[in-house]
Amino acid sequence: MRSDSEPTRWRGRVARGAAIAIGCAVILAFPAVADNPYMLTVGIGILNYAVLATAWNFVGGFTGYISLGHAALSGLGAYGTALLVTCAGLPSFVALFVAAALVTVLAIPIGAAALRVRGASFVIVSIALVLILLLVFQSWASLTGGSRGLVVPRPFPALHRAEHHRVFYFLFAALLAMALVAWWVIDRSRFGLGLKAIREDEDKSAALGIATFAGKLIAFVVSAAFTALGGGLYALWFGDLDPVFQFSVLTGSTVVLMALLGGVRHLFGPLVGAVIVGAGLEYGKLEFGDTPLHLVGTGVLLGGVVMFMPEGVIPALSGVLARWFAPREASIREVTAAVLLDSRREPPPRSASGEGPAEVDR
Amino acid sequence: MTGRADARARGLQTTELTKSFGGVTAVDAATVSFQHGKVNAVIGPNGSGKTTLFNCITGMIRPDAGRVSYRGDDITGKPPHRIARAGIGRSFQLCRVFARMTVLDNLLVAVRAPGLPHQLASAHDRDTIDRARGWLVRMGIDHLEHAEARNLSWGQQKLLELAGVLMAEPDTILLDEPAGGVNPALIGRIGALVQQLNAEGKTFIIVEHNMDMVMSICDHIIVFDRGRPIAEGPPAQIRSDDRVLEAYLGV
Amino acid sequence: MALVFQSLVLGVLLGGLYALLAAGLTLYFGVMRVVMIAHSAFLILAAYLAWYFHEVTELDPLLSLPITVPVFFAAGVAMQRLLLARLRPATRTMMSVLLTFSIALIIEGGLGYVFTGTQHRIQLGYSGTSLELFGARVAVVKLIAFALAAAALLALYLVMMKSRFGQALRATIQHPEAARLIGIQTERVAGYGFGLGLATAAIGGTALALDSTIYPSLHWRWIGPLMAIIVVGGLGSVPGTAIAAMVLGMLMSLLQIPLGTTWAQTVFYLALFATLAIRPQGFFGGRLAKRF
Numbered sequence: 001m002r003s004d005s006e007p008t009r010w011r012g013r014v015a016r017g018a019a020i021a022i023g024c025a026v027i028l029a030f031p032a033v034a035d036n037p038y039m040l041t042v043g044i045g046i047l048n049y050a051v052l053a054t055a056w057n058f059v060g061g062f063t064g065y066i067s068l069g070h071a072a073l074s075g076l077g078a079y080g081t082a083l084l085v086t087c088a089g090l091p092s093f094v095a096l097f098v099a100a101a102l103v104t105v106l107a108i109p110i111g112a113a114a115l116r117v118r119g120a121s122f123v124i125v126s127i128a129l130v131l132i133l134l135l136v137f138q139s140w141a142s143l144t145g146g147s148r149g150l151v152v153p154r155p156f157p158a159l160h161r162a163e164h165h166r167v168f169y170f171l172f173a174a175l176l177a178m179a180l181v182a183w184w185v186i187d188r189s190r191f192g193l194g195l196k197a198i199r200e201d202e203d204k205s206a207a208l209g210i211a212t213f214a215g216k217l218i219a220f221v222v223s224a225a226f227t228a229l230g231g232g233l234y235a236l237w238f239g240d241l242d243p244v245f246q247f248s249v250l251t252g253s254t255v256v257l258m259a260l261l262g263g264v265r266h267l268f269g270p271l272v273g274a275v276i277v278g279a280g281l282e283y284g285k286l287e288f289g290d291t292p293l294h295l296v297g298t299g300v301l302l303g304g305v306v307m308f309m310p311e312g313v314i315p316a317l318s319g320v321l322a323r324w325f326a327p328r329e330a331s332i333r334e335v336t337a338a339v340l341l342d343s344r345r346e347p348p349p350r351s352a353s354g355e356g357p358a359e360v361d362r
Numbered sequence: 363m364t365g366r367a368d369a370r371a372r373g374l375q376t377t378e379l380t381k382s383f384g385g386v387t388a389v390d391a392a393t394v395s396f397q398h399g400k401v402n403a404v405i406g407p408n409g410s411g412k413t414t415l416f417n418c419i420t421g422m423i424r425p426d427a428g429r430v431s432y433r434g435d436d437i438t439g440k441p442p443h444r445i446a447r448a449g450i451g452r453s454f455q456l457c458r459v460f461a462r463m464t465v466l467d468n469l470l471v472a473v474r475a476p477g478l479p480h481q482l483a484s485a486h487d488r489d490t491i492d493r494a495r496g497w498l499v500r501m502g503i504d505h506l507e508h509a510e511a512r513n514l515s516w517g518q519q520k521l522l523e524l525a526g527v528l529m530a531e532p533d534t535i536l537l538d539e540p541a542g543g544v545n546p547a548l549i550g551r552i553g554a555l556v557q558q559l560n561a562e563g564k565t566f567i568i569v570e571h572n573m574d575m576v577m578s579i580c581d582h583i584i585v586f587d588r589g590r591p592i593a594e595g596p597p598a599q600i601r602s603d604d605r606v607l608e609a610y611l612g613v
Numbered sequence: 614m615a616l617v618f619q620s621l622v623l624g625v626l627l628g629g630l631y632a633l634l635a636a637g638l639t640l641y642f643g644v645m646r647v648v649m650i651a652h653s654a655f656l657i658l659a660a661y662l663a664w665y666f667h668e669v670t671e672l673d674p675l676l677s678l679p680i681t682v683p684v685f686f687a688a689g690v691a692m693q694r695l696l697l698a699r700l701r702p703a704t705r706t707m708m709s710v711l712l713t714f715s716i717a718l719i720i721e722g723g724l725g726y727v728f729t730g731t732q733h734r735i736q737l738g739y740s741g742t743s744l745e746l747f748g749a750r751v752a753v754v755k756l757i758a759f760a761l762a763a764a765a766l767l768a769l770y771l772v773m774m775k776s777r778f779g780q781a782l783r784a785t786i787q788h789p790e791a792a793r794l795i796g797i798q799t800e801r802v803a804g805y806g807f808g809l810g811l812a813t814a815a816i817g818g819t820a821l822a823l824d825s826t827i828y829p830s831l832h833w834r835w836i837g838p839l840m841a842i843i844v845v846g847g848l849g850s851v852p853g854t855a856i857a858a859m860v861l862g863m864l865m866s867l868l869q870i871p872l873g874t875t876w877a878q879t880v881f882y883l884a885l886f887a888t889l890a891i892r893p894q895g896f897f898g899g900r901l902a903k904r905f
Contacts, residue, residue, distance in 0.1 A: 066707040068714070113886065117893050119706040120648045120848065124840045125889060127650075131837040132882040139875045185482060190475050193485040197471040200460040207420060207454075208472045208530055209446035249833070253714055260711070292725025292829065299718030306712045307699060 015321075023268070027173055031166050040165035046278035047172035048234055053258040053270030054179045055226035060256065061183075061264040062192060062219045064199035065115070069126025070227050071252035072133050076103045077228030078235035078246050079137065079144060082152040092155030092236050100228040107224030108217070115216045127249055134247035150241040168237040175233060176271070179226045184267055186222075195219055250295075254281075257302045263312025272313060277301070372433050373398030373565065374419065374450070374534055379428035381414055388414040390589030391428065397582045398433075398534070401556060401566040405576055405600075406586030407610055412569045413455055415586070416536055420452050421445045432534070447474065451532030455539050455569075457520050461512035465503065468511050468522055469494040472529035497525040500555075517548045524552070534565040541572040553579045577601065585609065619749040620866045626751070626759040628862025630820060632855040633762040634835070635842040636769060637813035643786035643849035644806035647697055647709040652814055653832035653839060654717035659685065659818025660827045661724055664735050674735055674822055675761070681815040689811030690804040692716075697807075698800060717832060725829040732828045740823075758820035765816045766855065769809070773851065782806055786849055838878065841885035847895025856897040 030043050056070050080099030084090045090098065114125045137144045144150055156164060186192040197205040198212050206212050235241055245251065254277065262273030280301075284294045309316060375395040381388050389411045396402045404412050417423040419430050421442040429438045437445050446452075460468050470485050498504035501521040506514060511522060520540065527535060537556075541549045553575050556566055570576050576583065577597045584594040587609035593600060600606055634656060641649040662681055663674035670676075700708045743752045773779035784792040785802045793799050821827075838861070846857030861884055868877040888895060 064704075064707070066710060068710065113890055117889055120642060120646065120710075121844060121889060121893065123648055123707065123710045124844055125885070128837055128841060128882050128885050131833070132879055135875055135879055135882075188484050188486070189482045190470075190473060190485045191481040193467060193471055196463065196467075197460050200462060201458055203422060203442070204454070204458040204460070205471065206442035207422070207446055207452055208526065209443050209474060210471070211443050213441075250718070253711070256711065292722040292730070295718045295722030295725065297722075299715040299722060301715075302718070303696075303712055303715035306708050306715065307696065310701075310704070310708065 020268075023271075031169050035162075037162050037165055040162065040169055042278075042282050044165060044169050044172055044237065045282075046274055047169065047176055048230060049255065049258055049278050050271045050274035051172060051176050051179055051230040051233075052227060052255045053262070053274050054176065054183060055223050055230060056255050057259045057264055057270045058183065058186070058219050058223035058226070060259055061266075061269075062186065062195035062199065063216050065122055065216070066256065067126040068123060068249055068252050068256060069129045070223070070255060071246070071248055072126075072129040073103055073107065073224045073227040074231030074234070075130075075133060075137070075243075075246035076106070077231030078241055079150065080228070081232035081235045082150050082241055083143070085153060086150070092153075096229065096232040096236060099232050100225055103228035104221055104225040107221045111217050111220035111224070115213065115220060130247050130249050130252060134243055137243035137247060144243065145241075147243065152235050152239050152241065154239055155236050164237075168233070171233060172237075175226075175229055180267060180271070182222065182226070186219075187267060191215070191218075250298075253302070254298060257298065257305065260310070261301070261305050261313055263314035266312070266314045269312050269314050276313070374432045374567065375430075376415070376419065377429045377431070379415070379418055379430065380426045381411075381418055381423060382426055387589055389418060389425070392586075392590045394584055394591055394594075396534075396565070396567050396584075398565050399560075399563070400581040401560050401568065401579055403568045403570060403576045403580040403583045404586055405570060405573075405583060410586040410609075411589040412586050413538060414589075416452060416538055416569065419445075420450060420536065446530065446532070449533040450536065451527040451530055451534070452536040453520075453523050453527055453538055453540060455542065457516070457523050457542075459511040459514075459519050459522050459526070462510060464508050464510055465498065465514070465522055466491070466494055466507045468526050469497060469529045472526050474530060494525075494529060497529055501525045502551075517544050520544060520548075520552075524555070528559070532564070534567065535559075537566065537568045537570075539569055539571065541570060541575050549575055615748060616870060617867065618747075620870055621863060622746060622749045622751060623755070624863030624866030625859065626755045627866055628859035629759045629762045629766075630817060631838065631842060631862045632858035633765050633769075633813055633820075634817040635839050635846065635854045635858050636766060636851050637810035637817070638839050639843040639846065639849055639851060639854040640806055640810040640813075642843065643851075644782070644803040645693070645697060645709075646706050647713070648706065648840075649713045649810065650710060650836060651713040651717040651720065652810065653835040654720040655685065655688075655811055655814040656818040656821065656835060657827060657829070657832045658720050658724065659815045660822035660825070660831075661728060661733075661818075663819040663822040664733050664827060665728075667735050667737075673737065674819055675757075678816065678819055681819065682812050685811040685815035686808040689808035692811075693804040693807035694800075698803075717836075721829045721832065728829070730829060732826045734826045735822055737823070752824065754823040758823055761816060761820045765813060769813065769851070772809070778802070778805065782809075838881040841881035845884050845888045845895055846897050850895065850897070853895055853897035857895070 027047075031040060034040065034043065052070065052074060056067065059065055059067050059070075077099055080102055081092075081095045084095035084099055085092055088095070110129070114122055114129075117125070138146055140146070141148070154164065156167065159167065186195070194205065194210045195215050197208070197210060198215055202212050231246070258273035258277045259270040260273065261276060262271065263269030277298075280297070281294060284297055288294070305312070373396050375393075377393050379389050379392045379394075392411070392415065394404075394415075404415065406412055414423065418425045419437075421437070421440050421444070424439050429436055431437065432445075432448055432450060435448065437448060437450075460471065463471070467485075470490060473485075473490050475481055475483070495504060495507070498507060501524065503514075503518055503521050503525070506518065511519065514522060524537075524540070540552050540556075544552070549572065556568070557579055560566055568576070568580065580597060582594065583597055583600045584591050585600060585603070585606050586592070592609060593603050593605050595603075634652070638649060638652045641647050641652070659681055663677050666672070666677035666680075667674045696712060697705075697709055700712065737754075739753050743750050744756065745751075746756075771779075773782060781792070781797045781802045782805070784795075784797055785799045785806070789799050792802075825831075842858050842861055843854050845861065846854035861881055864884075865877050865880050868880055
């Protein structure tokens with residue numbers, strides 16, 4: 001007895017397809033509807049968060065490692081892009097991809113070192129990475145501008161502000177789409193299944209032949225690539241970099257909060273989380289001004305998610321929806337008992353090699 | 363004579379394998395040759411080093427000294443996944459399955475698919491699913507295909523674990539206490555399954571305490587005590603060996 | 614040469630303070646495999662409380678210890694019982710990071726809201742004075758801070774080594790299952806272990822307040838070095854951590870001469886990366902240290 005029947009699955013697919021279509025429409029129509037620079041900036045902020053959260057989720061969702069240090073990668077992407085434009089004179093978008101490529105290559109030894117350890121040490125390393133980069137970028141003022149900040153020339157100097165925002169809105173949307181597609185491809189692939197097995201039980205998956213270290217490293221490097229692209233695109237859009245904001249454990253953990261809130265095991269989880277938390281932060285700023293209370297709010301939200309909703313919003317929501325739309329399902333034990341009763345009533349025919357339908361076990 | 367030497371060369375064997383933990387020597391210069399193509403058993407009192415032996419063979423633990431070879435290749439200290447890919451599968455003493463994955467996915471994980479295009483292809487393709495379903499039917503848990511592994515009973519999880527190991531198509535299978543905590547009917551079924559699979563060409567090495575099962579299905583038994591083999595041979599010989607009685611009863 | 618000696622002495626004093634703070638941090642990990650990022654936030658909270666106590670009562674901030682230490686101890690027990698014990702064991706380590714991080718945010722935000730972001734510094738009668746110690750000029754407040762840290766560490770040592778509770782604590786750290794089997798109530802012991810950890814934060818924070826300028830986001834400057842120290846010393850091992858703290862404290866102090874304060878701080882992170890690359894279970898912990 002299968003636990004979901006054909007009509008239910010078809011219904012589920014239609015619902016998901018409709019949701020995705022509506023989501024795309026909303027994202028694409030937003031700049032036309034919210035036509036002022038402030039709203040566009042908020043929209044870009046949320047898309048930027050969504051890119052970073054989805055990129056983070058290559059590691060968090062597929063390997064189960066919680067990295068609080070992804071700000072290191074986005075910060076390096078941002079500064080890399082900025083420095084390639086200002087010092088090396090590369091055109092903006094060439095710099096963006098070159099910087100991202102450099103960070104991706106750098107992520108190989110970093111990931112190799114960090115992933116050798118598990119659990120607590122990994123988190124400590126990820127935080128340490130952000131903190132040391134913060135120190136370095138603040139101190140090396142001759143190269144990075146230190147605390148004075150680094151100004152990045154705009155890629156399209158002819159555009160005025162609203163146009164500039166609109167172009168970058170769609171650029172961020174495109175980057176988000178790329179990240180989502182990549183995540184989806186991995187999610188349904190054999191490689192992705194292997195990663196999920198590593199997340200469940202690393203030693204057991206090794207015993208089944210899965211190259212656990214290589215798998216984790218690849219997930220980390222792909223995550224680094226998208227994170228660096230997000231950071232670099234931000235640098236091109238925002239135009240001004242400060243180490244305190246680029247190498248911030250707080251920003252990194254806000255991104256983690258978004259992924260967790262939405263649901264790390266789901267494609268759109270980080271996006272949903274980014275929308276909710278991003279909008280919430282903006283609202284908080286409007287209502288209460290830029291006070292330290294937003295730290296308290298973030299803390300409470302993060303703590304609440306960890307304690308009460310560690311799987312995120314999407315599973316909770318789909319659980320509710322499933323109860324409304326799906327037929328009542330008996331528990332596994334009941335099914336087993338029922339089938340057992342059936343099989344006890346009429347012993348099944350056994351073939352000569354003993355390979356007939358076997359008895360059900362309790 | 364040379365025929366037998368060939369067979370041994372093709373099988374799994376350890377040479378002077380040693381592993382200590384702190385002051386305790388779990389495996390003490392153990393030299394063992396398992397018979398390829400047969401059902402082997404490793405028996406012995408608790409603490410005699412059987413599971414540590416398995417862990418050293420499968421790469422989960424690095425031995426302090428000695429070698430492990432399989433089919434003539436030295437696999438000592440290699441990473442676990444390479445040893446698995448060499449054709450050695452294992453089950454665990456405390457049955458390990460992927461708890462939050464479905465029963466079907468638990469099997470799909472074991473598919474060997476080298477090369478980038480195969481790795482990026484969908485995990486749920488028709489042929490693989492059919493093969494997996496075949497194993498589930500053979501184990502009798504096909505009706506639980508979409509259930510999460512953590513919702514299965516202990517016995518069902520043991521069958522699931524075994525199905526997963528078999529899905530990877532190993533030549534040699536190490537079973538660590540397959541009858542542990544399992545009802546007699548299921549023990550019988552597992553025993554029958556081992557014999558069927560052995561007839562199909564798979565080599566088994568079983569660590570077990572259940573003497574009925576061991577004596578009834580095994581061709582070659584190795585007795586371990588305090589980290590080293592003290593006797594080996596067919597069941598009839600082992601049953602009447604004084605050294606074995608001494609090891610178990612301390613007499 | 615005099616400069617080097619001066620730096621060494623300062624390094625020892627600094628190392629002592631680091632040792633006390635890191636001891637608490639490693640204790641949380643030892644009893645529950647929890648990475649308590651909020652430890653440094655509680656440290657700053659204690660510093661603020663000491664400063665506030667001094668502002669309101671005009672008394673020496675050290676006199677606030679009889680209040681803050683028991684309160685922090687109780688808070689530690691409460692945190693372990695009500696929050697951390699509720700996390701699922703399978704993902705506890707990772708989730709505890711996020712949970713304690715959220716507590717740190719709440720503390721930082723709360724402090725910023727109540728006391729604003731203005732930097733504060735305690736001014737005492739003896740704040741500016743210094744002593745001659747074998748040719749080195751040492752500020753009196755640094756000596757007091759060191760003395761406080763040393764006394765607290767000694768007390769911690771005595772509790773852990775000589776008392777029944779300490780024995781239970783060490784057993785829980787070394788092997789929780791075995792401890793449970795011989796009848797130790799590991800949950801309760803873990804709670805008290807947490808309380809001890811936060812108590813060290815109270816003492817350390819008060820010591821810190823004597824000599825530093827405090828502001829809400831100061832905890833970020835401490836959590837990095839402290840985490841590095843506990844990894845280098847060996848996660849879960851209090852003596853290992855103390856040694857690592859002294860070594861790294863002295864090293865940092867010496868490196869300040871050629872490199873300046875900011876670059877000298879990188880020594881903690883470099884030591885951390887080196888440890889994880891060469892000997893992930895830490896250098897000084899011995900068999901007590903855990904690998905992760």
